[in-house]
Amino acid sequence: MPLPSQVHPDIPTTPNVPLIKPVVALGPTESVIATATPVIPIDPIEQSKRLAAYQAVDHHVKPEHRIIGIGSGSTVPYVVERIVQQGAAVNKGRVFIPTGFQSKQLIVEAGLSLGDVDQYPTIDVTLDGADEVDHALNCVKGGGACHLREKVLAEAAQTFILVADHRKNVEYLGTNFASGVPIEVVPFAYAKVLQNLHHILGSPKATLRMAIKKAGPVVTDNGNFVIDAPFGREHMIDPYVIMAQIKMLTGVVEVGLFCKMAKAAYFGNADGSVTVRWQDGKVEQIAAGQTAAGSN
Numbered sequence: 001m002p003l004p005s006q007v008h009p010d011i012p013t014t015p016n017v018p019l020i021k022p023v024v025a026l027g028p029t030e031s032v033i034a035t036a037t038p039v040i041p042i043d044p045i046e047q048s049k050r051l052a053a054y055q056a057v058d059h060h061v062k063p064e065h066r067i068i069g070i071g072s073g074s075t076v077p078y079v080v081e082r083i084v085q086q087g088a089a090v091n092k093g094r095v096f097i098p099t100g101f102q103s104k105q106l107i108v109e110a111g112l113s114l115g116d117v118d119q120y121p122t123i124d125v126t127l128d129g130a131d132e133v134d135h136a137l138n139c140v141k142g143g144g145a146c147h148l149r150e151k152v153l154a155e156a157a158q159t160f161i162l163v164a165d166h167r168k169n170v171e172y173l174g175t176n177f178a179s180g181v182p183i184e185v186v187p188f189a190y191a192k193v194l195q196n197l198h199h200i201l202g203s204p205k206a207t208l209r210m211a212i213k214k215a216g217p218v219v220t221d222n223g224n225f226v227i228d229a230p231f232g233r234e235h236m237i238d239p240y241v242i243m244a245q246i247k248m249l250t251g252v253v254e255v256g257l258f259c260k261m262a263k264a265a266y267f268g269n270a271d272g273s274v275t276v277r278w279q280d281g282k283v284e285q286i287a288a289g290q291t292a293a294g295s296n
């Protein structure tokens with residue numbers, strides 16, 4: 001996964017600054033026809049992600065932090081972008097632990113030092129994206145099939161922080177992210193796990209996740225398959241029970257339900273503000289002019 005400026009070439013690296021065409025020196029025989037420089041608007045959802053990521057990094061990635069977990073998903077490139085902005089001096093002594101191929105690439109391409117959780121089973125802070133987060137800070141993860149490693153890094157972290165845009169901020173899981181709970185399974189067990197999900201745990205629409213540009217199923221960074229299992233609201237009001245039941249099925253490696261693991265969740269809003277939900281239920285609104293990205 002490339003850095004944010006490569007993912008979205010129309011997005012300037014400094015928020016609120018329009019993209020200017022590069023100036024190219026002309027040769028002596030060349031002339032130029034004056035045209036208005038196009039100002040390409042920043043995608044509002046991308047701006048929301050960046051707001052959340054910047055604010056979370058500014059609050060939780062402190063100079064004394066040495067071991068930092070980097071999660072997966074579309075908001076995480078902005079986390080890395082902000083960490084790089086903290087400067088080479090502070091980043092020199094740090095080690096960054098990825099949750100998968102995407103974050104490993106982000107770390108390497110940003111020139112940061114790479115480590116792994118088997119070397120560093122205690123992490124100062126992990127920042128990660130989410131598919132949805134409820135008001136009790138339960139969340140669905142695994143839309144990108146990274147949730148096994150993500151959960152290990154979340155557990156290893158002294159502080160686990162979620163970052164996302166406002167669409168992920170929901171009262172109940174399954175509100176917008178309807179494809180279901182991602183479940184990583186050992187390949188040879190997938191049919192039995194599916195049968196158990198359909199007939200025992202009450203998810204008749206559970207399906208094996210298929211790849212888009214490859215014939216066959218999605219294969220995770222760990223060589224496993226993923227099942228997506230939708231559950232009704234009655235299970236999602238307090239998802240811990242269904243999470244534990246799914247995890248008990250033989251062949252299941254990890255469930256993409258993270259129950260009350262995060263200390264805080266940062267959501268970038270369309271109006272440029274950031275909503276912060278804390279573990280203790282407190283909700284903080286950071287006004288547009290007060291956000292880290294807004295003040296840049």
Ligand SMILES: O=C[C@H](O)[C@H](O)[C@H](O)COP(=O)(O)O
Nearest residue numbers: 073074129142143144145146
């Ligand atoms: O497996 C992927 C991770 O759990 C992601 O953090 C999650 O899917 C959110 O990704 P995105 O920000 O791309 O929606």
